[in-house]
Amino acid sequence: MKKLYLVLKILIILAALIAVGYLATTPDSEVILKRPWFEKTGDTDYNISKKVYSGDIWEVYKDGRKVLWLQNEPGFLISAAILPAGTEPAKHQFVNAKALDPLEENNLQKLLAQSQGFEEYLYLLDKSGYILKMAGSTLTIRSNTQGQYGGDLRIGAGNIGIHDYEIDGVKKTGLTATLWVSVRDKSAENKTITVYIGQSFEINKYKITVHDIQGELVTLRIWDVSK
Numbered sequence: 001m002k003k004l005y006l007v008l009k010i011l012i013i014l015a016a017l018i019a020v021g022y023l024a025t026t027p028d029s030e031v032i033l034k035r036p037w038f039e040k041t042g043d044t045d046y047n048i049s050k051k052v053y054s055g056d057i058w059e060v061y062k063d064g065r066k067v068l069w070l071q072n073e074p075g076f077l078i079s080a081a082i083l084p085a086g087t088e089p090a091k092h093q094f095v096n097a098k099a100l101d102p103l104e105e106n107n108l109q110k111l112l113a114q115s116q117g118f119e120e121y122l123y124l125l126d127k128s129g130y131i132l133k134m135a136g137s138t139l140t141i142r143s144n145t146q147g148q149y150g151g152d153l154r155i156g157a158g159n160i161g162i163h164d165y166e167i168d169g170v171k172k173t174g175l176t177a178t179l180w181v182s183v184r185d186k187s188a189e190n191k192t193i194t195v196y197i198g199q200s201f202e203i204n205k206y207k208i209t210v211h212d213i214q215g216e217l218v219t220l221r222i223w224d225v226s227k
Contacts, residue, residue, distance in 0.1 A: 055138045057221075058122065060108075061131040067101035068108055068130075071138070072118045080105050094118050136209075136221040143177075143216040150224070153206055156180035157218040165196050172196075175213040 060068035075096020076089040115121035141147040159178040
């Protein structure tokens with residue numbers, strides 16, 4: 001009887017230890033969710049340690065070849081292969097992507113299928129040996145409205161139209177827009193600037209390029225260049 005009691009006591013202790021070990025172990029999904037940050041290691045190379053934002057554009061490389069272009073927003077999965085006439089690219093709920101290398105496309109699709117979100121997809125790409133390069137974030141602003149990037153950059157747009165401007169002292173006429181740019185808690189750096197397509201400027205930790213001006217819309221490409 002004593003032996004049976006002793007065995008039962010040992011089994012209870014083992015069960016308790018297993019339960020404690022299970023509770024103390026972080027599931028893989030939690031580890032991924034705790035790594036949604038990317039840290040810059042070069043001019044454009046990032047490793048996991050810095051937050052990504054909606055609209056961010058990334059380029060993915062393998063053995064020096066660019067194999068994938070992707071953007072952090074719902075969109076389409078465009079194959080590197082030529083689709084049959086009348087076939088539409090597949091839609092996707094959290095990524096807009098274009099495969100650039102048929103040899104890698106199958107593996108890239110498998111990693112995407114394992115991902116629950118954009119940040120997890122970047123994590124799996126990084127873990128699988130792909131090189132990730134930040135190519136900026138796209139921000140489109142309608143005239144007389146304001147857009148924002150991250151938690152501190154605010155940009156208003158207006159006065160869109162055909163105007164005269166100069167590039168390196170040469171006078172030109174074309175589409176321009178006025179931007180009102182501000183950074184939270186950095187009012188001394190606020191600026192109002194008239195811009196043309198292709199123009200770049202910097203404010204605080206951001207580099208901004210005017211990608212397009214069309215109708216009532218101004219499209220900007222934004223990089224966080226902070227160290």
